[in-house]
Amino acid sequence: MPPFAGSLLQSQPRSDSNIVTIDVGGQMFQTTKQTLTSAGPKTFFSRISQTDSPFTPFIDRDPEIFSLFLSLLRTGNLPSKAKSFDLHDLIIESRFYGIENLLVNSFSNPSQLEPFNLQKSLQLALNGRDSPSSIATTPYGSLHVSHGSKITTFDWSLRRKSTILTHFTAVDSLFALSPSLAAAGANDFSGLQILDLEKGYVKETLNWENVTKSGSTVQAIGSSPENMFVSFESSRRNSNSIVVYDLNSLRPVTEIGHNEIYGADIDSAIPATKLQWIESHNLLMASGSHSGPSGVSGNIRLWDVRSGEVVWEVSEKVDCFADVTVSDSLSAMFKVGVNSGEVSYMDLKNLGSEKSSWVCLGDKRKVLNGKKEGFGYKIETQGNQVFCSKGGDVELWSEIIMGSSNNRIFKKNLMGRGQDIGGAKITNLAFGGSRMFLTRKDLQCVEVWQSSSREL
Amino acid sequence: MEEESTSHATVESNASDRIKLNVGGKLFETTLSTIRSDGPDSLLYDLSNRSSNDPNPVFIDRDPEIFSVLLSLLRTNHLPSTALRFSKQELADEANFYGIDSHLRAATSPPPFSGIDASIVGTVRPASEGFPSTFTAADNGSVWIAHGGQLSSYDWNLIHSATVRTHLDEIKSICRVWPEIAAVGTSSDAGLHFYNFSGSRHVGSVHWSDPTDPRIFKARVNAITASENSVFASFDCSHRENCILEVDKAKIQIVSQLGRQSGNQAKHMVPMKLTWIQTTGVLVGSAVTGGAFGYSGYIRLWDPRSGEVVWETHEPGASGRSSRFGDSFSAIEVDVEKLLLFKLCSKSGDLAMADMRRLGDDPWVYLKEKNPSLWTDGGDGSISSVVHCYKEQVFVGRGGELEVWSRVQEVIECESERERESDGEGVYRRNFVDKREDSGKGVIKKIEGGGDRLFISREDVEGIEVWESSHSAGAISVL
Numbered sequence: 062m063p064p065f066a067g068s069l070l071q072s073q074p075r076s077d078s079n080i081v082t083i084d085v086g087g088q089m090f091q092t093t094k095q096t097l098t099s100a101g102p103k104t105f106f107s108r109i110s111q112t113d114s115p116f117t118p119f120i121d122r123d124p125e126i127f128s129l130f131l132s133l134l135r136t137g138n139l140p141s142k143a144k145s146f147d148l149h150d151l152i153i154e155s156r157f158y159g160i161e162n163l164l165v166n167s168f169s170n171p172s173q174l175e176p177f178n179l180q181k182s183l184q185l186a187l188n189g190r191d192s193p194s195s196i197a198t199t200p201y202g203s204l205h206v207s208h209g210s211k212i213t214t215f216d217w218s219l220r221r222k223s224t225i226l227t228h229f230t231a232v233d234s235l236f237a238l239s240p241s242l243a244a245a246g247a248n249d250f251s252g253l254q255i256l257d258l259e260k261g262y263v264k265e266t267l268n269w270e271n272v273t274k275s276g277s278t279v280q281a282i283g284s285s286p287e288n289m290f291v292s293f294e295s296s297r298r299n300s301n302s303i304v305v306y307d308l309n310s311l312r313p314v315t316e317i318g319h320n321e322i323y324g325a326d327i328d329s330a331i332p333a334t335k336l337q338w339i340e341s342h343n344l345l346m347a348s349g350s351h352s353g354p355s356g357v358s359g360n361i362r363l364w365d366v367r368s369g370e371v372v373w374e375v376s377e378k379v380d381c382f383a384d385v386t387v388s389d390s391l392s393a394m395f396k397v398g399v400n401s402g403e404v405s406y407m408d409l410k411n412l413g414s415e416k417s418s419w420v421c422l423g424d425k426r427k428v429l430n431g432k433k434e435g436f437g438y439k440i441e442t443q444g445n446q447v448f449c450s451k452g453g454d455v456e457l458w459s460e461i462i463m464g465s466s467n468n469r470i471f472k473k474n475l476m477g478r479g480q481d482i483g484g485a486k487i488t489n490l491a492f493g494g495s496r497m498f499l500t501r502k503d504l505q506c507v508e509v510w511q512s513s514s515r516e517l
Numbered sequence: 518m519e520e521e522s523t524s525h526a527t528v529e530s531n532a533s534d535r536i537k538l539n540v541g542g543k544l545f546e547t548t549l550s551t552i553r554s555d556g557p558d559s560l561l562y563d564l565s566n567r568s569s570n571d572p573n574p575v576f577i578d579r580d581p582e583i584f585s586v587l588l589s590l591l592r593t594n595h596l597p598s599t600a601l602r603f604s605k606q607e608l609a610d611e612a613n614f615y616g617i618d619s620h621l622r623a624a625t626s627p628p629p630f631s632g633i634d635a636s637i638v639g640t641v642r643p644a645s646e647g648f649p650s651t652f653t654a655a656d657n658g659s660v661w662i663a664h665g666g667q668l669s670s671y672d673w674n675l676i677h678s679a680t681v682r683t684h685l686d687e688i689k690s691i692c693r694v695w696p697e698i699a700a701v702g703t704s705s706d707a708g709l710h711f712y713n714f715s716g717s718r719h720v721g722s723v724h725w726s727d728p729t730d731p732r733i734f735k736a737r738v739n740a741i742t743a744s745e746n747s748v749f750a751s752f753d754c755s756h757r758e759n760c761i762l763e764v765d766k767a768k769i770q771i772v773s774q775l776g777r778q779s780g781n782q783a784k785h786m787v788p789m790k791l792t793w794i795q796t797t798g799v800l801v802g803s804a805v806t807g808g809a810f811g812y813s814g815y816i817r818l819w820d821p822r823s824g825e826v827v828w829e830t831h832e833p834g835a836s837g838r839s840s841r842f843g844d845s846f847s848a849i850e851v852d853v854e855k856l857l858l859f860k861l862c863s864k865s866g867d868l869a870m871a872d873m874r875r876l877g878d879d880p881w882v883y884l885k886e887k888n889p890s891l892w893t894d895g896g897d898g899s900i901s902s903v904v905h906c907y908k909e910q911v912f913v914g915r916g917g918e919l920e921v922w923s924r925v926q927e928v929i930e931c932e933s934e935r936e937r938e939s940d941g942e943g944v945y946r947r948n949f950v951d952k953r954e955d956s957g958k959g960v961i962k963k964i965e966g967g968g969d970r971l972f973i974s975r976e977d978v979e980g981i982e983v984w985e986s987s988h989s990a991g992a993i994s995v996l
Contacts, residue, residue: 086588087537087546119535121548123589123597147598157593183992188634190949210946211633215990222990224634226925226946262926505952509992 081110084117088124096134104159106134126154133160138167149220169202169217169494176446176457177474178512179497181481185507187213188224193500193507195235195489202494203240205258206507207232212243214258217494219509225261227254236282236289238308244289246279253279253291255311265311269293271300272321283336283345284308288366290345292333301332303347305366317369318347318362331359339363341389342409344372348385350399357381357399357433363412373412380428383435388442391460393469395440395447401427402435404449404458406471422458422471439490443497448476453484453501476510536565537574543581544574551591559616583611591617596624605674622673626658627985630969632910632921633948635984636991637955641972642980643669643680649974649981651963653691653699658968661699662981663688668699670714673968675983681717683710692741692748694766700748702738709738709750709762711769721769725752725762732756742791742800747772749800749821751788753780759787761802763821775824776802776817783813784831792851797873799827801858803849812847812863818876828876841865841883850904850911859911861904868904868911868922868945884922884945907966912950914961919951919973950984 081097083090097110109118120127129151132140143151148168155161187193191209198204204215209231213224217240229247236244238255242264246253255265269277269291276296283290289308294301302319306312320329333347345366350359359381362374382396392409396419403423411417421428439450447458455476463470475482485501492498497510536552538545552561564575577584582599586608589597600608605625612621627638643649646665654660658673666687669680685703692700697714709723725736736752739759743749746766753759757780763772778785788802800821805814815831832845847863856873860881871880903914911922922945950971959975966972971984 084546087544119546119548121551121592123585123592150595150597153593153595180996182994182996184995185990185992186636188636188950190951190953209948211948213634219990219992221988222634223988224631226633226923226948228925228946260926508995 084119085124085127173495175512179510183509187505196491197235197237198491198493199237205243234282251276271295280332281334281336285338290336294332383438384440386440386442397438397440399435400430443492450487539574539576540584541581555617627969631986635986638985640980647979654965654967679714690741707735739787740791742793744793753787784815812845848904852906905964917956
């Protein structure tokens with residue numbers, strides 16, 4: 062009896078047995094039907110578990126990688142011996158079996174972001190001489206980077222990249238619709254382009270028909286689970302609006318905050334340059350600022366998208382924001398002041414009441430600073446933390462819950478080890494999967510911060 | 518992408534489709550379709566036929582580790598990372614043994630070359646006299662380098678395969694005539710010479726002579742190009758009289774002579790660049806010289822069958838060029854696939870394009886740079902520049918800087934708009950291929966593409982740079 066000869070098993074288990082035997086590239090594997098079906102319906106594994114053929118199923122693939130995937134199915138994690146394989150090999154093989162999503166889940170799940178354990182670990186270099194102008198991420202960590210007239214896409218494993226050429230001279234607003242689809246707009250180019258990043262063509266151009274019949278430039282892009290929000294300004298800069306699109310069909314749904322500017326009404330002349338959806342309140346935060354001879358002034362509005370009305374709004378005259386963000390889980394709005402460079406917060410519960418004012422978390426005297434110390438600082442929130450870039454560093458703000466006190470306490474830490482402090486000014490800050498991405502001025506690369514346990 | 522995202526695995530249950538192999542003592546099992554995937558000429562295909570009614574595994578006395586890499590390649594069309602344990606040469610030799618080298622080549626060759634996303638992957642450096650005088654790249658990514666009178670051949674893996682010492686001292690022009698035979702010429706010695714890499718020997722020479730004119734002797738070769746059956750070479754004598762000779766590739770004999778001219782004016786100089794256009798059967802010759810009063814030169818298209826000039830232009834001075842007065846071209850290139858002519862303006866640094874199917878009085882369309890930060894500051898025209906077309910992209914070397922003009926993909930549905938913009942305006946974008954620090958390495962002398970690689974030689978720099986595009990993200994750990 063030569064080894065492996067014949068496919069009929071000698072000790073044929075009963076057909077109702079729970080045990081399944083599979084021959085992969087000459088090696089025998091045994092497992093249970095439950096394990097196989099845990100890969101999900103319509104995958105290759107669930108099909109095997111359903112066959113009642115007396116023959117052992119044979120798969121003409123590499124047996125070593127198969128054994129890793131079997132462990133993944135059994136335990137939900139890849140065994141440590143998977144480290145000796147290149148992740149890209151595993152991804153290709155997982156696509157064959159139709160279980161790439163299991164790999165994504167075990168490596169790049171957004172719930173696995175560990176803010177206190179993020180360390181500067183990778184640099185993704187970009188070819189050519191253009192520095193990144195904007196970055197966008199998908200929830201599971203694919204990354205789109207615009208640099209000059211090009212957009213480079215990195216897959217969720219950060220192993221593969223591809224680059225396309227666009228019509229823009231530089232992309233100012235970038236939004237990831239999917240790992241292979243992005244919306245891009247610029248301050249000097251009319252229309253929002255939906256770009257297929259795999260084949261490199263413009264799928265669609267979305268335009269806002271303004272009254273003056275001039276072009277419409279894109280100032281900001283945001284999204285809710287159902288909608289995409291785009292802030293347009295007419296090329297003549299005399300009108301602006303936020304258009305709401307259906308996220309799936311990309312058809313316009315409604316238009317909010319349409320402003321036509323007559324005379325010297327400065328406040329309505331400011332288009333929104335940041336749009337953020339506040340899930341818990343079903344509101345859209347839109348903020349925009351304007352630098353004039355009397356300093357920087359701006360406004361923050363919370364929109365009810367259904368009624369198209371402003372629920373709450375604040376005008377910023379003293380220490381206007383350089384950047385604003387709203388944290389759902391902290392139920393607070395955070396800004397970094399353009400003059401002070403300090404972080405302030407406002408409790409969402411107090412909105413509309415007397416108490417709604419900014420609470421400065423840093424040096425309060427700097428609020429009246431004449432300099433623009435905070436110019437270009439970015440603030441983003443992820444989970445229970447707030448990340449604020451200051452020059453070349455990132456501050457991490459967290460709330461400390463003290464049972465009795467009524468005042469909220471926020472404390473900051475500087476991210477990174479001693480060697481990571483400083484560096485060129487941070488120009489973009491984004492989160493995707495379990496990672497933080499940032500770009501720096503005049504550096505043609507993207508920096509990746511991740512926790513050591515999630516290292517790919 | 519290599520694989521579709523959906524699962525398309527099938528369960529093979531028919532035992533007769535399968536085959537067991539014993540490679541150096543290790544057992545492998547696979548399907549017939551997998552090991553036959555490289556066509557009936559391979560060794561594996563032969564083995565798969567022999568064993569159909571023998572229950573014992575087929576024994577192959579080779580290394581099992583390399584075989585497992587190659588088996589993965591056959592199964593997935595993708596080389597696993599374990600292949601990094603072996604050198605390119607080992608893999609190529611082993612794939613040759615099994616007769617699956619074309620499969621290996623398809624998996625290891627670089628992805629389509631894109632100038633907007635390319636980086637230096639290495640330098641091909643000949644062992645001695647490493648300053649290349651000229652070179653030529655082939656479609657499979659191999660390259661022939663002329664350096665110090667030697668001709669070195671590097672295969673598609675860029676591994677050195679042969680070197681021939683020629684009787685010439687500095688080869689100025691080279692052309693691939695047959696897969697193993699190069700035609701070479703030099704400005705210091707007369708004649709067109711043919712060298713064969715296998716056997717490393719001289720196989721023939723061609724000289725320009727005219728029995729009626731004794732002044733025609735010791736004519737030197739300035740440019741060479743090859744068509745399917747012929748080689749075209751431009752010769753000039755010391756008194757500047759010049760012509761193009763058509764030479765039969767197989768017999769190495771002169772077939773005809775065309776474009777003979779006196780050479781006493783810039784527009785009658787010997788062609789410094791020749792390009793054969795297979796699809797239309799037209800030979801394009803051009804010459805440019807730079808002098809105290811700027812650049813001057815010509816472009817001429819011949820029909821070699823009649824020997825007549827089909828179209829010509831010369832700058833400065835040709836009619837209909839008033840819009841670009843004093844901005845004559847400093848370099849010329851032909852896009853053979855798309856039938857386009859490109860010229861680089863010496864003063865403004867602009868690139869202009871002409872459709873060869875619609876050449877007229879002033880066929881040039883000037884490509885505009887929309888990005889103000891990339892505008893060239895004009896310059897005095899003293900920067901040496903080269904132009905090369907590859908894969909519908911135009912590569913321009915200005916001094917040490919390398920830039921690319923590439924076409925932006927149009928909206929697919931919008932047919933009419935594509936028609937409107939097909940004149941080139943707004944469709945081409947300019948980007949730098951290199952990093953700022955690359956440009957200091959030396960003035961770019963020659964650019965040539967082949968096999969999805971771009972080869973670049975620089976003045977006073979040893980070796981030839983190899984640029985490739987890659988899908989690998991190339992993340993660098995900074996922990």
